[in-house]
Amino acid sequence: MVNPTDLKAQGNALFGAKIFAEAEKKYTLAIEATDEATASKELAVLYANRAACRLSLKRYMDADADAKKATDLDPTYAKAYARLATAQDRMGVFHLSKESWKHALDALPKGELKPEEQVQKTQYEASLEAATAALIKLQNTVVGDSAPNEGPFVMRGEGRMPWDLAAAIVPRLRTQRPTATSPELFSSAWVIKAAYEDFMNGVGLMKQLQVVGQGTHKRVVGMVGAILGLTNGIMRDSRVMHIPDNDFISKYNKQVAFEARGYKAWTEGGPEVVIQEALTRQRKDGWDATRPALSITVRYLNLEMFPAEFDKSISSAWIMRGILDSGVYQRHHVAVEFFRNCLTVIRTLREHWILESKEDRGAIFEKSFEFGVQQLYLEALMKSYSDEDGSMEVLEDLFKESDLLIHEIDEVLRQPRSTEPVDPGFVSSFYIYPKGEAYAMKGFYYNKRAMKSGNDQDLFHKSALEYMSAAKSFPQDDEKHPWYLHAAFGSMMNSHAFPLRETLDVMKQIREAVPKANEIWERSALSACGVMGIYRNTAKKEQQLRDMVVAGKASLDDRMGIEYH
Incomplete structure (x- = not known):
């Protein structure tokens, strides 16, 4: 028969080594091998430990469920409330985490605390203060005031x-x-x-x-x-x-x-x-x-x-x-x-x-x-x-x-x-x-x-190609078509790998797509961020580069770099 105590010890060792996914599996097996009717407090520890694993794995909803189960099994378990509060903090439900931090503090022993319990109390008080401040900020957030x-x-x-x-x-x-x-x-x-x-x-x-x-x-x-x-x-x-x-x-x-x-x-x-x-x-x-x-x-x-x-x-x-x-x-x-x-x-x-x-x-x-x-x-x-x-x-x-x-x-x-x-x-x-x-x-x-990687030119080259594929996936009258072309242009300039003729072609595509996109997207959230100014600057740079070619100061075969940007 599987011994839940051994499984818990294995889970603890894996958690200490930061192998969280494997630790979670051990705690799950230990939970399945434990009788809730006869070992509720031991089971609460296993759920709380698995909640800690899931917090580390950024699975906050599952961590929330485990920590709730732990507090149901043992309402005096301060660490379980703290893990519940942490999951709620990460999910942004601060009115709940505020109450959970209070429960965590209330669950600590009354009277003189051991050194480790005093550390817990200090941490819980700081977290309660942070959750309270976050809740006030959330309640005063005006929907629609976010970056457009x-x-x-x-x-x-x-x-x-x-x-x-x-x-x-x-x-x-x-x-x-x-x-x-x-x-x-x-x-x-x-x-x-x-x-x-x-x-x-x-x-x-x-x-x-x-x-x-x-x-x-x-x-x-x-x-x-x-x-x-x-x-x-x-x-x-x-x-x-x-x-x-x-x-x-x-x-x-x-x-x-x-x-x-x-x-x-x-x-x-x-x-x-x-x-x-x-x-x-x-x-x-x-x-x-x-x-x-x-x-x-x-x-x-x-x-x-x-x-x-x-x-x-x-x-x-x-x-x-x-x-x-x-x-x-x-x-x-x-x-x-x-x-x-x-x-x-x-x-x-x-x-x-x-x-x-x-x-x-x-x-x-x-x-x-x-x-x-x-x-x-x-x-x-x-x-x-x-x-x-x-x-x-x-x-x-x-x-x-x-x-x-x-x-x-x-x-x-x-x-x-x-x-x-x-x-x-x-x-x-x-x-x-x-x-x-x-x-x-x-x-x-x-x-x-x-x-x-220190401005790896080969990676910038790959970035430009992917952004160009992205732009081609949107029709010219979608704002994302010129936007991703511009992202491709930026990576092209960083890569020093594209001849001027290809760079000018992308700049031309941006210039020609912007008016078509504006027929629909002139009042979009992206437009509100000032992209038109970015496109105007790109158009000016395009004209400067074309003038350089006409004047013989640049060749269409020149490899373009960020110094031209």
């Missing part, structure tokens, strides 16, 4: 937003009958218009939610499908995410509570819990009870993001929470976990249900949905790298996931497709654009590696 290029912003300039301008262009595009074999007719107008329609359909459904009756007869009535609309819009193009009115967050939170209860979505625990319970529910209750609950769970989660306005049994979405955390609150590492958890649930359950029909499993298991989540995940990973310590681990994860996405999309696109008219917005949103973003992330990867 970072996502969700309050809609301004009504009638001239990208979706408005796109709506005026689409009727002309429809007369050209785009098909899967005529990609030159694709336009970003298709993408942003369809994304906006989905998003605003969700907003419209949220507005129908209301409380009727009084006293014991009070009940909430409304329409389901609002979260589906919001997330579908964001999955089509995350740039559609904006705050349409001042009470959007309050309405959203109430809608989440309404739909989660209606579908019996999972409102506690991380992907491990969801996977296990989804498999059990499907076996016991069938697909009609499992499919909608899974869809809603993937789209949102119990994390009580806005406590002042929200029922404490339910909270924000995995996808929506990721968007809000990365865009509004700049907590990119939190967004990474939410999107990664979505992918974990989708990929794991798809393998379990690989023989089941698409209709039974539901839309979240389609590759197009996964590609949309992967795109959001890549963007959050990139921002977390720039926002935190610039670790190579994050950078390597970014490259690996980007490369995987490109290969998987290529595999799908190689399959025979109909030549009948298609929805070009769908094709672009879930196949072409995600592939383009993956190329851009590989460009980012090589660029950062080049700088870490």
Whole structure:
């Protein structure tokens, strides 16, 4: 028989050696070998230890679940409360972590403390103070005041937003009958218009939610499908995410509570819990009870993001929470976990249900949905790298996931497709654009590696090629086309590997694409960051270089370097 004490000792040794994934496995085996009825306090230690592993692995939701279990088993266990509070801090739910730090302090022995307990007390007090300050800052954050290029912003300039301008262009595009074999007719107008329609359909459904009756007869009535609309819009193009009115967050939170209860979505625990319970529910209750609950769970989660306005049994979405955390609150590492958890649930359950029909499993298991989540995940990973310590681990994860996405999309696109008219917005949103973003992330990867390696010119060369592939994945009237061309231009200049003729060609492409992109994207978040000034400077530099060639001061075969930039 397996001895849980031996397994715990092995886990402790592995944890001390910082081999966290293997330590987690040992603690899991020890948990499975321990009887909760006769050894609750010993089991609490194992859960708390596994929570520590998961904190080190940056799996904060799973760490949260383990630490909660430990505190349930032993309400006097100070370290368990501290690990719970740490997980909550990392997820940005400071109203919860504040209370958990208080519990950790209360659980310490009363009276004179041992030296190690005094150290704990000092640490917990400092953490409580930090969580309190973070909560105050969060409560005073004005949605829409974030950097405009970072996502969700309050809609301004009504009638001239990208979706408005796109709506005026689409009727002309429809007369050209785009098909899967005529990609030159694709336009970003298709993408942003369809994304906006989905998003605003969700907003419209949220507005129908209301409380009727009084006293014991009070009940909430409304329409389901609002979260589906919001997330579908964001999955089509995350740039559609904006705050349409001042009470959007309050309405959203109430809608989440309404739909989660209606579908019996999972409102506690991380992907491990969801996977296990989804498999059990499907076996016991069938697909009609499992499919909608899974869809809603993937789209949102119990994390009580806005406590002042929200029922404490339910909270924000995995996808929506990721968007809000990365865009509004700049907590990119939190967004990474939410999107990664979505992918974990989708990929794991798809393998379990690989023989089941698409209709039974539901839309979240389609590759197009996964590609949309992967795109959001890549963007959050990139921002977390720039926002935190610039670790190579994050950078390597970014490259690996980007490369995987490109290969998987290529595999799908190689399959025979109909030549009948298609929805070009769908094709672009879930196949072409995600592939383009993956190329851009590989460009980012090589660029950062080049700088870490002392401006390695070969890596800058690779970066330029990846950025050019990214630009080609977007039509000329998408703002990302000239933007990624400009990123390619920067890496070209650092590489000293491209002849002037190629550099001038890229600069020309930027100059010609900008007016076309501005037909739709003149009031986008990216435009608000001053990219037009950057493009104007590039155009001036292009003219200077062309003048140098005419004057015989430079040759089209010259290798261009940063001194020309």
